[in-house]
Amino acid sequence: MGPPEELRARLARCGQSHLLRFWAELGPAQRGALLAALPPGLDEHCRLAAAAGARQRGPPERLDGRMEPLPARLLGSVRRSDPAALERWEAEGLHQISQNKVAVLLLAGGQGTRLGVSYPKGMYNVGLPSGKTLYQIQAERIRKVEQLAGQRHHCKCTIPWYIMTSEFTLGPTEEFFVEHDYFNLDRSNVVMFEQRMLPAVTFDGKAILEEKGKIAMAPDGNGGLYCALVDNKILDDMKQRGIQKYEPQLRHHVAIKKVPYIDEEGNLVKPLKPNGIKLEKFVFDVFQFSKNFVAFEVVREEEFSPLKNADTADKDTPTTARQALLAQHYRWALKAGARFLDENGCRIPEKLSLSGTEDAPAVCEISPLVSYFGEGLEVYMKNKDFPSPFVLDENKAKLLGNS
Structure with missing residues (x-):
């Protein structure tokens, strides 16, 4: 049994007759699913795709x-x-x-x-x-x-x-x-x-x-x-x-x-x-x-730090996104009066000017549950020394706020 004539004519008009190529091999359920997947605007959608393809193959268009x-x-x-x-x-x-x-x-x-x-x-x-x-x-x-x-x-x-x-x-x-x-x-x-x-x-x-x-x-x-x-x-x-x-x-x-x-x-x-x-x-x-x-x-x-590519790429990677967030949190901590120490207990020199694509001198992550945009950190961090890396979460914030 062939496809309905109305369907065949419709697909022919928009250049999509190839979709019925295997119709004779399909069962009733498969045929129904194929018909259901045909959107009302298939003709216009495919026409625009063809026009876009033609532009892609032609000379670059100046916008x-x-x-x-x-x-x-x-x-x-x-x-x-x-x-x-x-x-x-x-x-x-x-x-x-x-x-x-x-x-x-x-x-x-x-x-x-x-x-x-x-x-x-x-x-x-x-x-x-x-x-x-x-x-x-x-x-x-x-x-x-x-x-x-x-x-x-x-x-x-x-x-x-x-x-x-x-x-x-x-x-x-x-x-x-x-x-x-x-x-x-x-x-x-x-x-x-x-x-x-x-x-x-x-x-x-x-x-x-x-x-x-x-x-x-x-x-x-x-x-x-x-x-x-x-x-x-x-x-x-x-x-x-x-x-x-x-x-x-x-x-x-x-x-x-x-x-x-x-x-x-x-x-x-x-x-x-x-x-x-x-x-x-x-x-x-x-x-x-x-x-x-x-x-x-x-x-x-x-x-803003987009995450699009794997770390094998030059930009917009997990590494650059992580660096940007940690650099921001490091700046917040310094502004709140925090000091960071290395593994030997020595003070890490401060660096406020960071591009967002480089590692901060100290690793500090601040939970959004503690601070949304750097506000209110002084009560936890002012004039206090922290190891690197350091994660300021809700539990540590409660301890620091009471100390």
């Missing part, structure tokens, strides 16, 4: 004419801001958290393939002295900022944590959180959901068969977030919890953080706003449609 500098009025900077203004914004953020109006949304659909592991990247351990994974660090930061907001406003507050996974990472991520008792977060406040999957295609725009009756699928890019929020009723959940998508007093519908970007020749690249079409969807594609948009430049060494 200068399709990019515009971000207006100065839309670009702020932590370095150029008045300290009093920074304090006001921090206070407003903690106030919003205390009102249960803030949520954390994490995009966690990627596997650690480039890191050399088969499990989700959030389960990865970059080699910190504590052995904490990326998921644990994030969970503890959420717990700490809940605590900071609650203490300031004398209340108990909650930050829901929404985690967008993919078909490949949902199961392992759920199991990992269960195994670690959700890192002491309330399970009802950790909401996992899947992003959409799209057919994997060749540069000629042909959908790929993974098996005779199965189309190869891939996550639809981080820009698939918006559809996934609707598909999984996450927006409804946010509304029910009282999460605010826009606060009038903040005046902006979208506010993003950015770090200074230096190209391979050492030149500072100014932020641009895109003006064109891409095949893959990105989170920032929708920013141009925002009524009020602002970018705020932060200090790279304090807030």
Whole structure:
């Protein structure tokens, strides 16, 4: 029995007749699964893939004419801001958290393939002295900022944590959180959901068969977030919890953080706003449609160290991520008045100027449960000597605070 004529004609129109090549060898269940995997927009998806492939094979396209500098009025900077203004914004953020109006949304659909592991990247351990994974660090930061907001406003507050996974990472991520008792977060406040999957295609725009009756699928890019929020009723959940998508007093519908970007020749690249079409969807594609948009430049060494590659690469590796975090914690400790000793009990010379890609003179890791961004460390560390390496966790903080 051949495939339905309507299906055959539809696939022929969009150049995908090869998907029916093994139809006669498939059982009823396999045929049903193949039909279910054909998305309504297959024609458009494959057409865009073919167009992207043609551009890839052609001469390099210069995008200068399709990019515009971000207006100065839309670009702020932590370095150029008045300290009093920074304090006001921090206070407003903690106030919003205390009102249960803030949520954390994490995009966690990627596997650690480039890191050399088969499990989700959030389960990865970059080699910190504590052995904490990326998921644990994030969970503890959420717990700490809940605590900071609650203490300031004398209340108990909650930050829901929404985690967008993919078909490949949902199961392992759920199991990992269960195994670690959700890192002491309330399970009802950790909401996992899947992003959409799209057919994997060749540069000629042909959908790929993974098996005779199965189309190869891939996550639809981080820009698939918006559809996934609707598909999984996450927006409804946010509304029910009282999460605010826009606060009038903040005046902006979208506010993003950015770090200074230096190209391979050492030149500072100014932020641009895109003006064109891409095949893959990105989170920032929708920013141009925002009524009020602002970018705020932060200090790279304090807030950003990407983890993309295995340690065999030159940058964005577990080593550079670990170095950046430990260097930050070392600076926090010195600012709080700590002193570090080597294995012979001799004072280690202080060095405050660190690039974030080099080892600090002393190894000091500070748990997010003790300090969110370097605050409040004086009570534990001022005028005290510590060995290297040293991990300041909750238990040690209690001992030091009472000493």
